[in-house]
Structures are given as C-alpha cells and as structure tokens.
Amino acid sequence: MPDVDVAILGGGCAGLSVAARLAGSGVSFRVVEPRARYTDDRAWSFWRTAPDPFEPCVRASWSGWTVEGPGGTVGRGSGRTPYQTVSAGAFYGHAQDLIHDAPGGSITLGTAAEGVVPASGAFRVDTSDGSFTARHVLDGRPPARRPRYGQFFLGREIATAEPVFDPRTVPLMHFRRGYSAGVDFLYILPFARDRALVEVTSFAPARPSAETFAAWLADEIAALGVVSHDVLREEAGALPMEVDYAETPVAGTTRIGLGGGAARPSTGYAFQRIQAQADALATALVAGEAPRLPAERPMTRFMDRVFLQVLATAPERGPALFESLFRNAPPERLERFLSGSTRAADRLSVMAALPPLPFLRAAARPE
Numbered sequence: 001m002p003d004v005d006v007a008i009l010g011g012g013c014a015g016l017s018v019a020a021r022l023a024g025s026g027v028s029f030r031v032v033e034p035r036a037r038y039t040d041d042r043a044w045s046f047w048r049t050a051p052d053p054f055e056p057c058v059r060a061s062w063s064g065w066t067v068e069g070p071g072g073t074v075g076r077g078s079g080r081t082p083y084q085t086v087s088a089g090a091f092y093g094h095a096q097d098l099i100h101d102a103p104g105g106s107i108t109l110g111t112a113a114e115g116v117v118p119a120s121g122a123f124r125v126d127t128s129d130g131s132f133t134a135r136h137v138l139d140g141r142p143p144a145r146r147p148r149y150g151q152f153f154l155g156r157e158i159a160t161a162e163p164v165f166d167p168r169t170v171p172l173m174h175f176r177r178g179y180s181a182g183v184d185f186l187y188i189l190p191f192a193r194d195r196a197l198v199e200v201t202s203f204a205p206a207r208p209s210a211e212t213f214a215a216w217l218a219d220e221i222a223a224l225g226v227v228s229h230d231v232l233r234e235e236a237g238a239l240p241m242e243v244d245y246a247e248t249p250v251a252g253t254t255r256i257g258l259g260g261g262a263a264r265p266s267t268g269y270a271f272q273r274i275q276a277q278a279d280a281l282a283t284a285l286v287a288g289e290a291p292r293l294p295a296e297r298p299m300t301r302f303m304d305r306v307f308l309q310v311l312a313t314a315p316e317r318g319p320a321l322f323e324s325l326f327r328n329a330p331p332e333r334l335e336r337f338l339s340g341s342t343r344a345a346d347r348l349s350v351m352a353a354l355p356p357l358p359f360l361r362a363a364a365r366p367e
C-alpha cells in the first residue's frame with residue numbers, strides 16, 4: 001500500500017488549493033514545500049465568478065475599474081462580479097489550518113521534491129528529507145521552460161503621507177509607451193486613500209531590465225502626486241502568456257499550476273483557473289478516479305492564439321485594442337471571459353467588441 005493517496009509537490013497556490021479541497025474528504029495526502037515558512041509574498045486579484053475555499057482571505061473588493069488608452073479613460077464594472085484581492089499571507093495560513101485539522105493530510109515545510117519514480121503501480125517521491133510513496137502525484141513545482149511571450153511586472157505596496165488614491169475604483173490598465181518591446185501599462189490596487197499596490201507591467205517577448213522597471217515605477221509613483229511614502233512590500237513576476245504552455249509531467253503524474261498551463265494565455269491571470277483546476281482534480285480524487293485537468297476548448301485556444309499574435313506582431317496597437325475591448329464589451333461578459341469563461345455568448349460579445357481587421361489578419365497566419 002502506498003503511504004498516501006496523493007503526493008502534492010509544491011505548497012504554492014495550486015498545491016494548497018487542491019489540499020484545501022481534499023482536507024477532511026477521506027483522501028490522504030502529503031504536501032512537500034521547500035519554504036521553511038510562508039510570507040505575504042503576493043496579492044492575487046481576479047473577478048470573482050465562482051466560490052472557492054479562500055473567500056475568508058479576501059482583503060479588498062471593488063465593483064468598478066478603469067482602462068486608459070489613446071482614446072481616453074473608460075470606467076466600467078458590472079457590479080455582479082467584484083474584482084477581489086486575496087492576500088497570499090492569509091491564503092497560506094488558511095490552507096495550513098485546514099490541512100492541520102484534517103486526518104490523513106499533512107504538509108512538510110523545508111523539504112524539496114527531488115524526483116518521482118514509478119514504483120509498483122504507484123510512485124516513489126524522493127525528497128531532500130527521505131522518500132515516500134503515493135498512488136497519485138500532483139506536481140505544482142514552478143515551470144522551468146521560458147515562455148515565448150509573457151507578462152512581466154514590478155509592484156510596490158506603499159503607504160503615502162497624503163491621501164492620493166481613490167479606493168472605490170481599480171486602475172486596471174493605464175497604458176504607457178516605450179518601456180519594453182511590448183504593451184506597457186500601470187496597474188493600481190487602491191486599498192485606502194493612503195495605501196495601494198502600484199505596479200508597472202509589460203506584455204512582452206522578454207523581461208525589461210530591473211533598472212527599467214525600477215525607474216518606471218518611481219516615475220509613476222511620483223506622477224501620482226506622492227511626496228513621501230513607505231514601501232511595505234514588493235512583488236515581481238514573470239508569467240507565461242503562451243497557448244499550450246505546459247510542461248510534460250513524469251508519465252502518469254499531473255502537472256498543476258503555472259507548469260500545468262494554468263495562466264490564461266491572453267492575460268496571464270491564473271488564480272481563478274487554478275481554483276477551477278483544483279475543483280476538477282479534487283472531485284476526481286474523492287470519487288476514486290485518476291486526477292484529470294479540464295480540457296481547454298478549441299475555440300478558446302484559437303481566440304487566445306489570435307489575440308497573442310496581434311499583441312506580439314503589432315504591440316503599438318495593443319492599447320487601442322484593449323481600450324476598444326473594455327469600452328465596447330458588456331462588462332459582465334468581459335469579466336467572465338477574462339476569468340476563463342468558455343460560454344459561447346461571452347466569447348461572441350468579446351469578439352464583437354474588437355476591430356475585425358487585425359484579428360482576421362492574425363487568424364490567417366500559420367501557427
């Protein structure tokens with residue numbers, strides 16, 4: 001008999017999302033995580049279109065957002081799908097509480113997975129602290145493969161001496177020109193009038209230099225009218241934006257999280273898709289079935305590919321395209337689409353909001 005039903009490699013967003021759902025289900029599992037302790041290292045934001053076990057970790061919620069492009073500022077928001085932020089610190093703490101309270105579940109911090117070997121109908125997981133066996137393996141370690149196109153960002157959560165932010169509305173994409181070879185924009189999560197995460201982001205083929213990002217972010221903070229501020233936290237990331245971006249797992253195991261292709265190729269948003277993947281994986285495991293990731297619809301893959309093709313080949317058109325999308329698509333359908341909805345009506349509304357010519361040209365190009 002294997003030691004546990006499920007080995008979860010990596011106690012990050014994807015690994016803990018599955019563990020939280022398996023806790024108390026009767027399926028035994030062990031999470032292996034190299035960090036000795038968790039810190040509040042990021043903020044996950046998304047339009048809430050479905051419930052998940054981490055709702056107690058929501059730090060802030062907004063019903064409106066703005067996009068600023070060449071044609072001016074668009075203010076939207078359906079009010080039905082709030083834009084929410086989950087703090088990573090609260091998320092990690094909540095997941096650990098659920099795991100510790102669950103019979104048959106455990107998390108081993110300070111331990112790295114080093115290899116997975118098929119062994120008599122199960123798997124042996126070799127770690128920096130010995131080996132154990134598991135019937136199924138979910139591999140949530142970060143991917144090693146460099147994507148051809150990505151979302152790169154640097155953000156600082158700051159506390160300002162003056163009240164400079166409007167906490168009612170999220171500046172989602174305020175476009176800028178010339179910092180990278182791609183599409184550049186400013187993103188702000190205003191938690192209070194004097195506290196916000198201010199982030200500079202590029203959709204680009206390669207990460208802009210650290211100096212470029214640092215100087216750009218400093219300029220943006222100064223342009224907000226901030227005279228003095230404290231930096232409370234910094235976050236940076238490089239997320240894949242590539243259709244079919246997923247690493248091949250050891251045969252019979254399942255790649256989850258970013259390595260399993262969880263980031264939406266056309267936006268880099270991943271949290272909601274990780275939750276949807278975790279729902280599907282946990283449901284299969286509790287039913288005694290092999291874990292399976294939900295398949296991507298061909299139409300969604302096609303739309304993502306075309307959209308990325310336009311961004312990669314004509315980045316100068318990006319701001320106008322996004323502005324037109326956010327200005328013309330019905331907000332609720334757009335919020336659902338960006339969150340990964342595969343409903344035909346949501347897809348059609350989004351397609352109708354975009355100027356057809358560049359997309360037809362991109363669609364005609366070979367893959």
Ligand SMILES: Cc1cc2nc3c(=O)[nH]c(=O)nc-3n(C[C@H](O)[C@H](O)[C@H](O)COP(=O)(O)OP(=O)(O)OC[C@H]3O[C@@H](n4cnc5c(N)ncnc54)[C@H](O)[C@@H]3O)c2cc1C
Pocket residue numbers: 009010011012013014015032033034035041042043044045046111112113114140141142235236237238239256257258259268269270271272274
């Ligand atoms: C700063 C930041 C902000 C983000 N903000 C958003 C957002 O606002 N909205 C959104 O939708 N997405 C966001 N993302 C994208 C995505 O949601 C996150 O990257 C998310 O954490 C991905 O989950 P994951 O489980 O794939 O990876 P991670 O959460 O990074 O988890 C991977 C885990 O594997 C562990 N690990 C590494 N090596 C080993 C090993 N050898 N053995 C075992 N474990 C190992 C790591 O320590 C880590 O805990 C953000 C990403 C970053 C980096």
